[in-house]
Amino acid sequence: MNNKIWIVFKREYLNIVRKPSFLIGTFLVPLAIAAYFGIIILSSTLVEKENFTVLVERENEALFDKLQSTENLKFELSDLSQNAIMDTVKQNQEKLFLNFPSPSLLAEKQQQDVQLHYGGKTPSRPVSREIEKQSEKAIEAYRRDIANITPEQAKALDVKVKFEKKKQTDEGVSQSNEDIATFIGLGIFFLMYTLISIYGSILIQGVVEEKTNRIVEVIVSSVKPFQLLLGKTLAIGSAGITQFLLWVALVAGIFWTMFLFGFMPDESAMANQPTVDVEAQMSQVESIMVQAANFDWSILWFFPVFFLGGFFLFGSLMAGAASAVDNIQDAQQFLAPINILMVLPALFFSNLMQNPNGVFATFASLFPFFSPVTMLFRMSVTEVPWYEVALSIVILVVTFLGCIWVAGRIYRTGILMYGKKPKFQEIFKWIMKKQ
Amino acid sequence: MDPAFLQVEAVTKAYDQHIAVNQASLSVPSGKIYGLLGPNGAGKTSIIRMITGITMPDSGKILFNGEPLNPDHARQTGYMPEERGLYKKMKVREQIIYLLSLKGMPVRDAANATDEWLEKLDLTEWKDHKTTDLSKGMQQKVQFISTVAHRPKLLILDEPFSGLDPVNAQLIEQEIYRLKEEGTTIIFSTHRMEQVEELCDYIGLISKGQMMLEDDITKVRRQFQKPIYRVDFVGDKQILEDMPGFDVPKITDKSAMILLREGQDPKEIMKRLIESPLEIITFQLHLPRLNEIFIELVTGKAPMTLEERMTIDSTPSTSN
Known part of the structure; x- marks a missing residue:
C-alpha cells in the first residue's frame, strides 16, 4: 500500500519539478526580489546632480543673508523687478526664482507663502526639499532677529529628541527592527499565500486533468483513490517545499554576491552595535540591511511546517471540490468558499499589523484556516510564546487530517462521476456514505 | 460448462436512488473470451468497476479464481476502460512503466516488458515521445500495452478496437487471441456484434441492471446460420x-x-x-444478428433463451 503512494508520489513530484514553469518560477522569483532591492539601492546611489542658481528679490535681502549656498545650489540677489526676474527664469533653465512674501508679511503671519518659480524642467524633489528647508530656516532666523533672540538663546531652545526602542534579550540589548520586521513579515505572509494558492491550483489541475482525460479509472483499478490523492498531495506539497528551499538558497546566494561586490554594509558595521554616530554615517540602505541582518531569520524553519499544513488543508479541500466536477469552471462554485477562507486574513491584515498580540491576531494565528498565513507574520513582528506556536501547529494538523479524510471521501466518488454537476447535498451524502 | 475463473453472484449496486446493478450473476469461464453486452446505462461499467475492485457491491459476492475478491487481485487484473486516457505530457515508455508499477510490477520487470511490447506493437521509435505527439490509434496501443504487459490473469477490455484502423485492430486482435492461448481469461465489452461473434466464446447480455442472457456463443452461432x-x-x-x-x-x-x-x-x-x-x-x-436479439430483449420483454428467440424468428417458415 505505502509502496503505491510512493510510486504516485514519485511521478507527481518529478512531473512538477521537471516542468519548465517550475524552473522559471524558481529562478525568476529570487531575481525579482533581488532586482527589487537592487533598484532601491541603485536609485538611492544614483541621484542625478543638478545645478541651479536661485534668485531672490532685493527687498528680501535680510532673508538672503540667512540662505546658504551649496555646491549645486547658488543663491543670488537680484535687483530686477519681479516680472523681469520671471522673464530671466523663463529664458534660463538653470535659474529659479524664490519668491518670499514682503518683509512686513514675513514678520506677522504664522503661515508663510513661498513660491519657487521655474521655466525649464521641474527641479527634482531633493533640490526643492533643500530650498524649502533653507527658506524655512531663513524665515525663522529673520523672525528671531526681529524678536531680539540671540543665536545662543535660540540654540538653547532648540531641542532634538532621538527616539529609540531597545529590545531586552538574553544576549543583551539589541536594536529594534520593528519596521523591517513588519516588512519581512508582510513578505512571508504573501509568499505563503502565493505558494499555497499556486500549489493548490496545481493540485486542482492535476485532479481535473486525470478525471477529464479519463486516466483515473485505470489508475484507481490499481490504487485506492485515497492513496492516489495522498500521493499526489504529498508530492505537490513537497514540490512547494523544494521551490521554497531553492528560493531561500538563491536569495541567500544573491545577497552574498551583492555583499561580495560591496553593495552591502561591511562586516564591521554589521558587527558593531550601531551607535548613533555610526548610524548617522550609514546610509539608509545600510541601516535597512543591518536591521534585516538582525532579524530573527530562524523563524523561517517554521515556513515549511505552516506551508505544508496550509497546503494539506486547503489543497485537500480543493482537490475534493475539483474531483466532484468535470471541469475547472464548474469547480468554482465549490472553490469559492475555500478561497474566501484563504483570503480573509489579508482583509484583516491592518488589524494584525497594528496589534500583533491582540485578541484577533492571537485567534487568527490559532484558527487553522488562518494560521498558515498569520502565525509566521506574528512571529516576525513579535515574540509569540512557544506554546501558542505548538498549539497552532497541533490544531492545524488535526484539522488538515480531518480535511484529507473528508476530501478523500468526496474524491473516491467524485472522480468516477461524470455529467451533471452535483449539489452540495449530494456531496454531503458522498462523505457520509460507507464504501 | 468450463470452470469459472470469475464468478459474480447476485450482485447489487445502487447509487443514491438509482439501482445500477440488480441481483446480477455471471460466470466467466477460465481461459475464455466472454462478451459482456448491453446498451449504454445497462450496468456494464458498474459491474466491471466492481470486478476491478474500484467499487464494492452493496450485496452479493464476487469470486476471483475461487477466492472472494480482495485488493491483491487488482495486480492480477488488467482493465482497459471504454473512456480511457493517458497523461498527455508524459512520455510513452515512462507512462507504461508507471502504470505497470502501480500494478505491483517491479520497475525493472516493467521496463523490460514495456520495451518488449513497444517492439511488438511497432511503437519503439515513439517511446520517448509525449502522448500528445501520438495518433489516436497509437495511444490506443499504448493503453493496450499498459493493460496487458503485467500478464494479468483476468483481462477486461471495454471497446478495445474503437479508434483503431483495420491494420492495428487486427494486430490487437491477434494479441488478444495470443493472450487467450496463454490462459488469460478475458471479458470483452463492445457494441459491435460482429466482433463479439468473431472473438467471444461466451456472451452475457445485461439490461437495466439485470442479466438477460448468458450462453456459449457456439450455440448462438449455430442458430445464426x-x-x-x-x-x-x-x-x-x-x-x-x-x-x-x-x-x-x-x-x-x-x-x-x-x-x-x-x-x-x-x-x-x-x-x-x-x-x-x-x-x-x-x-x-441475412444473419439475424445478436443485435436484433439484443434490441428486443432490452426493449422490455422478459428474459428468454436464444432457442426461444430463434423459434419466434422462424415461425413463418415452419407454417408452410
Whole structure:
C-alpha cells in the first residue's frame, strides 16, 4: 500500500519539478526580489546632480543673508523687478526664482507663502526639499532677529529628541527592527499565500486533468483513490517545499554576491552595535540591511511546517471540490468558499499589523484556516510564546487530517462521476456514505 | 460448462436512488473470451468497476479464481476502460512503466516488458515521445500495452478496437487471441456484434441492471446460420412467391426475406432467381444478428433463451 503512494508520489513530484514553469518560477522569483532591492539601492546611489542658481528679490535681502549656498545650489540677489526676474527664469533653465512674501508679511503671519518659480524642467524633489528647508530656516532666523533672540538663546531652545526602542534579550540589548520586521513579515505572509494558492491550483489541475482525460479509472483499478490523492498531495506539497528551499538558497546566494561586490554594509558595521554616530554615517540602505541582518531569520524553519499544513488543508479541500466536477469552471462554485477562507486574513491584515498580540491576531494565528498565513507574520513582528506556536501547529494538523479524510471521501466518488454537476447535498451524502 | 475463473453472484449496486446493478450473476469461464453486452446505462461499467475492485457491491459476492475478491487481485487484473486516457505530457515508455508499477510490477520487470511490447506493437521509435505527439490509434496501443504487459490473469477490455484502423485492430486482435492461448481469461465489452461473434466464446447480455442472457456463443452461432437471404429486386413480387425451394416469410414490392428449405443450395437458388424475369439487385445472406436479439430483449420483454428467440424468428417458415 505505502509502496503505491510512493510510486504516485514519485511521478507527481518529478512531473512538477521537471516542468519548465517550475524552473522559471524558481529562478525568476529570487531575481525579482533581488532586482527589487537592487533598484532601491541603485536609485538611492544614483541621484542625478543638478545645478541651479536661485534668485531672490532685493527687498528680501535680510532673508538672503540667512540662505546658504551649496555646491549645486547658488543663491543670488537680484535687483530686477519681479516680472523681469520671471522673464530671466523663463529664458534660463538653470535659474529659479524664490519668491518670499514682503518683509512686513514675513514678520506677522504664522503661515508663510513661498513660491519657487521655474521655466525649464521641474527641479527634482531633493533640490526643492533643500530650498524649502533653507527658506524655512531663513524665515525663522529673520523672525528671531526681529524678536531680539540671540543665536545662543535660540540654540538653547532648540531641542532634538532621538527616539529609540531597545529590545531586552538574553544576549543583551539589541536594536529594534520593528519596521523591517513588519516588512519581512508582510513578505512571508504573501509568499505563503502565493505558494499555497499556486500549489493548490496545481493540485486542482492535476485532479481535473486525470478525471477529464479519463486516466483515473485505470489508475484507481490499481490504487485506492485515497492513496492516489495522498500521493499526489504529498508530492505537490513537497514540490512547494523544494521551490521554497531553492528560493531561500538563491536569495541567500544573491545577497552574498551583492555583499561580495560591496553593495552591502561591511562586516564591521554589521558587527558593531550601531551607535548613533555610526548610524548617522550609514546610509539608509545600510541601516535597512543591518536591521534585516538582525532579524530573527530562524523563524523561517517554521515556513515549511505552516506551508505544508496550509497546503494539506486547503489543497485537500480543493482537490475534493475539483474531483466532484468535470471541469475547472464548474469547480468554482465549490472553490469559492475555500478561497474566501484563504483570503480573509489579508482583509484583516491592518488589524494584525497594528496589534500583533491582540485578541484577533492571537485567534487568527490559532484558527487553522488562518494560521498558515498569520502565525509566521506574528512571529516576525513579535515574540509569540512557544506554546501558542505548538498549539497552532497541533490544531492545524488535526484539522488538515480531518480535511484529507473528508476530501478523500468526496474524491473516491467524485472522480468516477461524470455529467451533471452535483449539489452540495449530494456531496454531503458522498462523505457520509460507507464504501 | 468450463470452470469459472470469475464468478459474480447476485450482485447489487445502487447509487443514491438509482439501482445500477440488480441481483446480477455471471460466470466467466477460465481461459475464455466472454462478451459482456448491453446498451449504454445497462450496468456494464458498474459491474466491471466492481470486478476491478474500484467499487464494492452493496450485496452479493464476487469470486476471483475461487477466492472472494480482495485488493491483491487488482495486480492480477488488467482493465482497459471504454473512456480511457493517458497523461498527455508524459512520455510513452515512462507512462507504461508507471502504470505497470502501480500494478505491483517491479520497475525493472516493467521496463523490460514495456520495451518488449513497444517492439511488438511497432511503437519503439515513439517511446520517448509525449502522448500528445501520438495518433489516436497509437495511444490506443499504448493503453493496450499498459493493460496487458503485467500478464494479468483476468483481462477486461471495454471497446478495445474503437479508434483503431483495420491494420492495428487486427494486430490487437491477434494479441488478444495470443493472450487467450496463454490462459488469460478475458471479458470483452463492445457494441459491435460482429466482433463479439468473431472473438467471444461466451456472451452475457445485461439490461437495466439485470442479466438477460448468458450462453456459449457456439450455440448462438449455430442458430445464426439459418439460411435466410435478403433479395432486392425489380419486377412482380408474385414471381418470387411462386418459386420453389424456399419460403418467403416477409416481402415488399422491392425486397424479400427468403428462408431456404432443407437441403437447398443457395447457389442454385441464386441462379434460378437470375434466370427468372425478375431483375435481381441483391442476393445476400441475412444473419439475424445478436443485435436484433439484443434490441428486443432490452426493449422490455422478459428474459428468454436464444432457442426461444430463434423459434419466434422462424415461425413463418415452419407454417408452410
